[in-house]
Amino acid sequence: MGHDNYNVPTPPNNDGTKYNYDEVLMKSIMFFRAQRSGKLPANNQIPWREDSALNDRGQNGEDLTGGWYDAGDHVKFGFPQASAVTLLTWSLLQYKDAYQASGQLDDMYDCIRWPLEWLLKCHTGQNELYFQVGDGNLDHNFWGRPEDMKMARPSFKVTSDKPGSDIAGEYAAAMAVASMVFKDKDPAFSAKLLNHSKQIYTFGKTYPGIYSQSVKEAGPFYGSDEYKDEMAVAAAMLYLSTNNTQYLTDAESFHQHGNQWGQSWGSKFTASMVLLYQITKKDVYKQDIETTFTNWLPGATGPDAVPYTPKGLAFRTKWGSLRHAANNAFMALIAAEAGINPTQYRNWAKGQLGYILGDTGRSYVVGFGVNPPSHEHHRAASCPLIPASCSHDFYEMKYSNPHVLYGAIVGGPGPNDEYDDVRSDYVRNEVAVDYNAGFQGAVSGLKSLHLRNILD
Template sequence: MQSKILVLVSWMTLVAGDVPVTFSVVWASAEKGSFCVPVARDLHGWRIHLMSSDSITRLDITEASVVTTLNNGREFILENKSWNADEHVGDTICVDFLANTDHRLGVLTGHAYLEGFKRDHSTHLPLTDTVSLSSTPATVRSTHGAANTSGTAGKYDYKEVLGLSILFYDAQRSGKLPANNHVSWRADSSLTDKGDNGEDLTGGWYDAGDMIKFNLPMASATTILSWGFLKWSDAYKTAGQEDHMYDMIKWPLDYFLKCWNPVKKEYYVQVGESSLDSTFWGRPEDLPANLKVFKVTASKPGSDVAGITAAALAAGSVLYQTKDASYGARLLSAAESLYAFATTYRGIYSVSVPAAASAYASTGYNDELCVAAVWLYKATRDKKYLEDAKTYHSSASPWAYSWDDTTVGCQLMLYDMTRDVTYRTEVQRFLTSWKPGGSLPYTPCGMAFRSKWGSLRYDANVAFIALMAAEDGIDQVENRQWALSQLNYILGDNKQHLSFVVGFGSKYPLQPRHGASSCPDQPATCDWSNFHSPGPNPHVLKGALVGGPDGTDTYSDKRSDYVGNEVAVDYNAGFQSTIAGLVHLSTTRWSTCQSYSQVLDFLLKPLM
C-alpha cells in the first residue's frame, strides 16, 4: 500500500469548515495522521475538534494537548500549547499526530474543525485514500525557513542547504587559502604551524568558533562527510556542488597526510592549546605564531585518533579512485600504515596527550578501529580487514553516534558488507531507542533530545544513520519519515520558526559563537569587546549548524552561549550528509511530484 502522510489539501476550497485528516499505517496498530486548519481571525488560544472513523486508544501529539475525549475515542478536543496560542489571519494551524488503535478495519478516515467557526458541511470533502492534491508547501503551511522554490519537490530547499554547509567548512580553513577561496572575509592564517622537527602542519580545519585544530573530531567529520558523498554523489551533482565538495573534502585529507610520519611512527593530533579558547578572541589571521603542537607516538599511543584518521583516509581513497587515482593510492597507503600504527600501539590519545582531555576526552578506541578496518576493507577488499572489523565490533547500543562513539556506524557498515542479520538487528535497536516510544525524551516540538550540548548535532547524526539504514533496506518507511521530521525541525519546524542553519531562510542565528565571523574586516581591531558586542556578527557564517535548543525547545541567540550557539566541524557532518540523502531522494524518486504531499508519498514508499 502506498503510504499517505501529511497530505495537505488546499484549504482555499474549504471555507471555514471541516478539513480532512489523512492517515497512513505506520505500524501494525498505529497510524500517522495530519491536518491543517486555516485561521480566519486573530486567535489568542484555540481548540480543535478531531473526529475519527474508528476508536483511537491513544493519541500522541506535540502541537496540542488533548483536553477531552468523546464518543468512545472517536472525537478528541485539542487545545493549543503555550508557545502556539497566538495565531493570525492567514496562518494555518498544522497538526501531526500518531493514533494508536486496538484493531484494524482499514486505514482510518477523519476530519477536524476549529472551535468557534461555522462548520460548512457543503464544503466537506470525503476522506479516502485518493484525496485530491492541489497545494504547494508555501500555500498550505507557513514557514519562516526557506521554502523550496527551486523546482525540486520538498518542503525546504535542501539543495541550497547542501551548498551552504560546504561554505561553512570553507570558513573553517586554516593555512594558505587557495585562489578559489569562497569566503571573502577569510584570508591566510597559521602559516607558522610546524612540528617538533619543522614538519609543515599548515592546513586543516579550525575545530569550532575557536582556533584550535583537533584531529579527532576533524577526522570523524571527514569520514562522515565522505561516507555521505560516496552514497549520494548524485545529490552533489544535482545541487551543482560536486566540484566544490571534492575541493572541500581534500582540505582535511591533505592535512592528515602532513600530520602522519610512517617512518618515525609519529602522528600530530593537535595544534594549539585548549586555553587558547579562553585567552584569545579574534580572527585566525591574527593568531600568535608558533602554536604548541601535540602528537601520538609508539610510546604515547592514540589508537582512537589514529584509527578514525585511517578511516577518513581510506574513505577518501575510495572517493578519489576514479577522480585522481594517484592521489587515491597515496591516501590508501597512508590509511594502511596509520591503521597498522593504531593497532600495534594501543592506547587512548587523550591519556597520551592530556592537552586534549579538556575538549575531546576519548572513552575508548575499539569503535574507531572497527570503522577504520571496515573502510579499509571497502577500499581494498582484503578480507583481513573485514575480520579485524568483526573483532573490534561491539554489539552494544551506543549512547549516540558522535566523534567519540562510532559503534553504530561500524554496525551499519558491517551489515552493508555482509548482510548478516545480527548487525541489522543492532542498528534497528539503536534507531528504535531514538524514535518516539524509545528511551529518549522528545521536546514539545518533536526533536529527539540526547544532550543540551550540541543537541542538534546528535539529532542530525542519528538522522544520517537512519537514512543510511533505509538505503540498506532497514525499516525504509519509518527511518525516512523520522529523519525527515528531525531535519525539518532544524530547518524551521520548531516553535521559533527558526532555521538553526546560519544564512538559511529569513530567520536564523545572528550571533553564532565564532571568532572569525564576529570580527569586522581588517584592519579593524577584533578582541573580547567584539565577543561582548550585543549586535549580530559582522559576517554571516553561512551554513553553520548551531548547537541548538534545550529539551523544552528553548534557544537563545547569544554569542556567549557556548552550549546552544557553538558551531563545530563535527556538528555539520552528519547534518550535511543527511541533507545530501534528502536531495538524492528528491531528485531520483520525486521527479514527478507536484506537491509536498506527493513528495512524502514517494519518500515513504519502500523500494521494490
C-alpha cells in the first residue's frame, strides 16, 4: 500500500539555508492539525481525519470535546498538552518574524488556539481543572482510528481537595503567554486567557500539591514529582503579561537554582531560569543557565554531563531522545537572545536541529527531507482511509503508513545513532505533541536568526 498523495505544496527555500525552515514550520503545524480531537472545522486540511470523541465530558457532563490527542494514541493528557502549548506560544512571542516570513503566521495562531480553547473548557470552576480525558490502559489496547473509538473515556480533574499545582501552573503558563500573543490579534480572547490564567495560578498557589499523587486513579501516565517549576514559569509569564511585581516575587521564590536535567513536559526549571534572566538580568540566573548548558554542550565531564552519540546528538534518554535535544536547543536560542554565549549556544542549537533534519544522512521528520520515517507509531496514520476497517493487524504491517503524518518528529535513535523505522518500536517511533513543540520553537528561532543575518 502506498501513501495517499493529497497535495501538500512545498514552499520554495527562498532563504538558501541547508534545510528549508519554511517547509519544516508548515509541516510541523500540519502535525498538530492531525492530532485534533472533537468537531473539526470546515477547513480541515487533513483528509484522513474526521470528527471524533464528540462525547468527551466532565464528571458533571461538562463539554470537554476538542484539544489534541497526545501521541499515536487517543488520550487527551492536559499536562504535556499544556506544556507543548506553552513552548509553541513562547516561540510565537519570541520569533514572530519567523512565522510571518515563512507565511505561517495565521496557521500558527490557528494551531495554538485549538488546544487553548480546550484548556479553557477544562477550567470548570474556580478551583477545578480537568487534566485528562480517556483511560490510558483501555486506550493503549485499541489499535484503530480515533473516529472509531467505542471504549469508555473517563475524565479526571484536580480540585482543592485533590490539588495539582503542576497542572495549574502549566495551564496558567500556557494561557498567560497566549494572552500576550493574542493581545492585538484578538483582544477579547487575550483578556479571557489572562483572566483564567490568574484564577488558575491562584488555585495552584493556594492549594499546593502534585497531581499524580492526588489523583492516582488517572493512571501512571506523565507522572509528576515537582510543581515549583511549573509555578515558576507561570508566575514569570504572568509577570510579563501583567507587570504585577507579586508574580515576579513568586517566580523567584519558586525557581530552583543550579544545574538542570533539561527542559521537558515534566521539568521546567530551564525555562524559568531563562525567563528570569530575560526579566531581571541577575547573575544568579545566568549562572544557572551556564551551569546547565556547560553540561549539555560537548566536552563536558562529570556526573551531570550529557553524553553524545557518535554522530553528535546530545543523548539525554532513550525516550524521545530527539525531543530533549530540541527542547534544550530552543532554550539555548532564547538564552542567546538574552546575550548569554550567543555564538556558542546558537551554533550548538543549529547542530542539534541539523541532526534531526538530516545531517546524518536521514531525516527524523515524517514527510520531510531525505529518507524520513514512514512507519511512525501512530494509529490514525497507520489505518486505511475511512470507511475501510482498521484493526490491530495494521500495527504489525510492514508497509509504510497509508497516510503521511507530515511534520511529526519521531522519538529518535539510541545512544549509538541506531534507528529502525518500525511501527512496533514505540520508543524510537512514537510521535507526540510535546515532541514537536520545542522542536518547532527551535526551528522558528533558526529561521529568525537567518532573517536577521546572524546565522546562515
